[in-house]
Amino acid sequence: MAAQGVQLIPSPEEIMQILKRTGAFREGHFVYPNGKHTAHYFQMPLAFRYYDTARVLAVALSRKFRVDRDIASQLPKVSIISPSSGGIPVAFGVRDALSAQQIYWAEQEGGKRMFRQYAIEETVELVRSLGAPIIGCGAIVRFTSAPDNIDGVSIKSLVEFDEKFYESAEACVECKADVPEEHVRF
């Protein structure tokens, strides 16, 4: 079989290696805006500082969309929407790889506390309320505890990460071990 059309998507292990090498996958003690504690934090802009790794990640995610016939058939007449400013580098990279026509991002006002997947859900609602259909959702990393679809639109991801979230400081292993905590945002 000819190599035509065969495009490899790096394995989750290879993606994790990139995220570790660039410092985007951080280990320690993190407190999220919703009050939950974890031992890991994905600071994705750190991986997107480097053109080469940004390109590998964005192209890989774009391939997840391209192999979906329903999505591929709509290209390039689609818009890429980031649910937050932190996702803008990802959205730009994916837009470039898909030759998508437009790019948007949602801004958060009022400091509402929310989970990343809720930010995506809110963005989906916003876009639909404006009369546009959602044909795909994607993330570099999806927590396995997060939904794998939003209203029937599956979330494509390069890594499925089984993160342990502690509901409170009382339940947190890192708190008990006196590991200095860092407050982070989604």
Ligand SMILES: [Zn+2]
């Ligand atoms: Zn803690």
